[in-house]
Amino acid sequence: MGIFRFSDMPLKKKITLIAVVSSSVSLLMACLVFILSESLTFPRVMRQNLSNLAQIIGDNSTAALSFNDSRTAQGLLDTLKANPHILSACLYDLKGQVFARYARPDAPQYWPAVVWEEKSEFSGGSVRIFQPVLSGGDRVGTLYLESDTREMQLRMMDYTLVTVVVGVLAFLISLLVASRLQQRVTGPLQQVVDRMKDIAKGEGDLTKRLEVTGKDEIGEVAEAFNTFVGKLQGVEDMKLDLISVVSHQLKTPVAEINGFIENMMMGLTGELNPKQKTYLDEMRAIGRENYRLITDLLSASKIDRGVVTVDLKPVSTKEVVGLAIRDYEVPLARKGLSLELEGVWEGGMLYADRDKLVEALRNLINNAIKCTDKGSITVRALTEGDMGVIEVADTGIGMDAETMGRLFTKNRVLGKEAHRSGAGLGLYITKNFMKQQNGDITVTSEKGRGTCFKLAVPRFKPGEGGRL
Amino acid sequence: MSTLKTLGFLAVLGLTLWPGGHASRAQEVSEYTVKAAYLVNFVKFITWPDKVYDDDQGAIVIGILGDDPFGATLDDMVKGRFIEGHIVLVRRFASYDETQKGSLRKCHLLFIAYSEKDRLRDILKAVQGSPVLTVSEIERFPLAGGMIQFDQEGQRITLDINPAQAQKAGLTLSSKLLQIAKIYRTE
Numbered sequence: 344m345g346i347f348r349f350s351d352m353p354l355k356k357k358i359t360l361i362a363v364v365s366s367s368v369s370l371l372m373a374c375l376v377f378i379l380s381e382s383l384t385f386p387r388v389m390r391q392n393l394s395n396l397a398q399i400i401g402d403n404s405t406a407a408l409s410f411n412d413s414r415t416a417q418g419l420l421d422t423l424k425a426n427p428h429i430l431s432a433c434l435y436d437l438k439g440q441v442f443a444r445y446a447r448p449d450a451p452q453y454w455p456a457v458v459w460e461e462k463s464e465f466s467g468g469s470v471r472i473f474q475p476v477l478s479g480g481d482r483v484g485t486l487y488l489e490s491d492t493r494e495m496q497l498r499m500m501d502y503t504l505v506t507v508v509v510g511v512l513a514f515l516i517s518l519l520v521a522s523r524l525q526q527r528v529t530g531p532l533q534q535v536v537d538r539m540k541d542i543a544k545g546e547g548d549l550t551k552r553l554e555v556t557g558k559d560e561i562g563e564v565a566e567a568f569n570t571f572v573g574k575l576q577g578v579e580d581m582k583l584d585l586i587s588v589v590s591h592q593l594k595t596p597v598a599e600i601n602g603f604i605e606n607m608m609m610g611l612t613g614e615l616n617p618k619q620k621t622y623l624d625e626m627r628a629i630g631r632e633n634y635r636l637i638t639d640l641l642s643a644s645k646i647d648r649g650v651v652t653v654d655l656k657p658v659s660t661k662e663v664v665g666l667a668i669r670d671y672e673v674p675l676a677r678k679g680l681s682l683e684l685e686g687v688w689e690g691g692m693l694y695a696d697r698d699k700l701v702e703a704l705r706n707l708i709n710n711a712i713k714c715t716d717k718g719s720i721t722v723r724a725l726t727e728g729d730m731g732v733i734e735v736a737d738t739g740i741g742m743d744a745e746t747m748g749r750l751f752t753k754n755r756v757l758g759k760e761a762h763r764s765g766a767g768l769g770l771y772i773t774k775n776f777m778k779q780q781n782g783d784i785t786v787t788s789e790k791g792r793g794t795c796f797k798l799a800v801p802r803f804k805p806g807e808g809g810r811l
Numbered sequence: 812m813s814t815l816k817t818l819g820f821l822a823v824l825g826l827t828l829w830p831g832g833h834a835s836r837a838q839e840v841s842e843y844t845v846k847a848a849y850l851v852n853f854v855k856f857i858t859w860p861d862k863v864y865d866d867d868q869g870a871i872v873i874g875i876l877g878d879d880p881f882g883a884t885l886d887d888m889v890k891g892r893f894i895e896g897h898i899v900l901v902r903r904f905a906s907y908d909e910t911q912k913g914s915l916r917k918c919h920l921l922f923i924a925y926s927e928k929d930r931l932r933d934i935l936k937a938v939q940g941s942p943v944l945t946v947s948e949i950e951r952f953p954l955a956g957g958m959i960q961f962d963q964e965g966q967r968i969t970l971d972i973n974p975a976q977a978q979k980a981g982l983t984l985s986s987k988l989l990q991i992a993k994i995y996r997t998e
């Protein structure tokens with residue numbers, strides 16, 4: 344793990360971390376306060392306990408001190424054996440001389456000089472007290488007691504152990520709770536994020552909406568996002584409507600102009616001089632290109648709006664190819680290309696939408712002419728099992744793998760050479776039309792060698808309602 | 812002189828001269844100074860029935876019967892002192908005769924001197940039934956019906972006690988006192 348950055352952490356980790364850290368810290372503080380207060384009060388308690396013990400011992404030794412019986416006093420001090428924490432004890436008489444003394448066998452055999460005042464002190468892991476011994480209000484001696492602080496240390500160790508155990512337990516529980524709770528926060532958020540990514544990628548279905556689960560901020564985000572997508576969909580619909588209306592409105596006038604140009608070229612307006620002929624030739628080419636573009640736009644907008652309908656009927660390969668290659672003599676001739684037809688006359692019946700199949704095929708031929716500078720274009724008809732196949736092969740520039748990968752998408756900047764690329768709608772429409780006819784389009788190509796597009800549609804099977 | 816004995820009379824000295832008693836005034840102290848201090852100390856370890864304090868302004872009376880071995884030492888020790896909240900008076904009686912009977916019975920503590928050895932039986936009979944703590948140096952005193960006898964163990968002055976006698980007289984001896992004494996039992 345490299346540099347740890349809070350801002351890069353996933354939200355669920357952040358939430359878990361925050362919950363765990365804050366609960367652990369507060370627990371730790373509580374434990375610390377507890378231990379601290381214990382460690383402050385414990386010495387006082389110890390001192391008090393020792394003083395109480397001294398009181399009892401002192402009280403019991405008054406007669407021994409008063410009547411000079413050090414043997415009894417000694418016996419009294421020896422009873423301290425029962426308390427393992429007492430390190431040493433000493434009774435002093437009024438002169439300050441040792442009267443009786445005791446030391447735990449393992450403790451140093453040391454007794455300090457008498458201290459006359461009442462006194463208690465902590466030092467070197469033990470507590471010592473000096474306490475006057477009084478009998479009937481008169482002082483009869485002094486008692487010294489020394490106790491180790493092991494009891495305190497053991498207590499502290501117990502507390503520390505409990506703190507650690509409780510801390511670890513609390514940490515684990517809060518981790519568990521936090522990781523459970525964070526799912527309820529991040530789960531919906533992750534859903535929102537996934538859906539947003541989906542739509543952003545372009546594949547997103549604008550008709551889909553996020554499920555709004557709650558009234559919290561995430562719910563609000565989802566709701567706002569839904570509103571946004573709704574508006575986006577409105578814009579998209581408007582765009583499609585606009586394209587469809589405009590292209591529809593343009594189609595008729597362009598067709599009419601093309602008709603007039605044909606008429607003039609056929610000499611209906613009188614003899615044409617060579618220059619007029621050349622101009623009209625150009626105009627006709629441009630007119631046809633315009634018409635094709637408008638048709639493509641209209642088709643693409645129909646596809647996008649999902650209103651494409653097909654009219655599947657038996658149609659012969661020959662008829663389709665015949666219609667498709669119409670009007671291409673001039674462009675072919677201009678580029679000095681030859682058009683070869685193979686197996687077309689033998690080609691059987693297909694079950695397809697004639698106009699759509701023709702448009703698909705024309706798109707392929709169009710591209711082939713555009714992308715081929717010398718050689719030939721071959722339109723080949725064959726059958727592959729249940730499918731009738733029409734291939735368009737050229738000896739043109741070919742395509743690289745990257746172009747081929749994006750070929751059937753509506754990608755307007757596909758062509759690398761400006762004069763060869765158009766609106767980028769041709770193959771998109773073709774692919775869609777083929778799908779609508781239960782067929783498909785595939786391609787093989789080699790850069791610099793040529794390309795072969797292959798259209799496949801079901802063959803017609805006479806008799807039982809259509810297909811083979 | 813043994814350490815124990817030194818300590819013993821030093822304790823007494825300290826008791827009498829406190830505060831400041833611990834100063835180095837280690838001098839030979841007579842046996843009777845120690846015994847006098849013991850007499851006074853008994854007061855702290857013995858409980859008399861309440862009513863006996865009614866006379867003499869609630870004073871505790873120490874009676875000395877016979878030849879007084881203490882002299883002024885005892886008077887010095889009790890002068891101006893309160894023991895267990897009472898002043899202490901010392902009364903001296905000449906050798907025992909019947910007429911003293913009433914006064915003896917009013918003592919809290921009666922020291923019977925050696926000179927009274929032969930009249931001991933009469934004396935004890937005279938104070939019998941009243942709460943008088945009898946103390947003496949006469950041998951076998953506890954067995955003869957007395958309560959506390961000063962004895963000697965090497966250089967140390969020890970106590971022989973007959974608690975049954977004290978109990979009969981209505982006195983309560985502290986267990987602490989019994990702890991340090993040699994106990995005698997009659998009956």
Ligand SMILES: Nc1ncnc2c1ncn2[C@@H]1O[C@H](COP(=O)(O)OP(=O)(O)OP(=O)(O)O)[C@@H](O)[C@H]1O
Pocket residue numbers: 639706710711714737739740741742746750757758759763764765766767768769770771794
């Ligand atoms: N036969 C081919 N040889 C080489 N490249 C081709 C061939 N057919 C298509 N391409 C490449 O695929 C791209 C996409 O073709 P498509 O028909 O979808 O769009 P377009 O021809 O550029 O425009 P439009 O067909 O809408 O006028 C072309 O621009 C071209 O780069």
Ligand SMILES: [Mg+2]
Pocket residue numbers: 706709710765769770
């Ligand atoms: Mg094209």
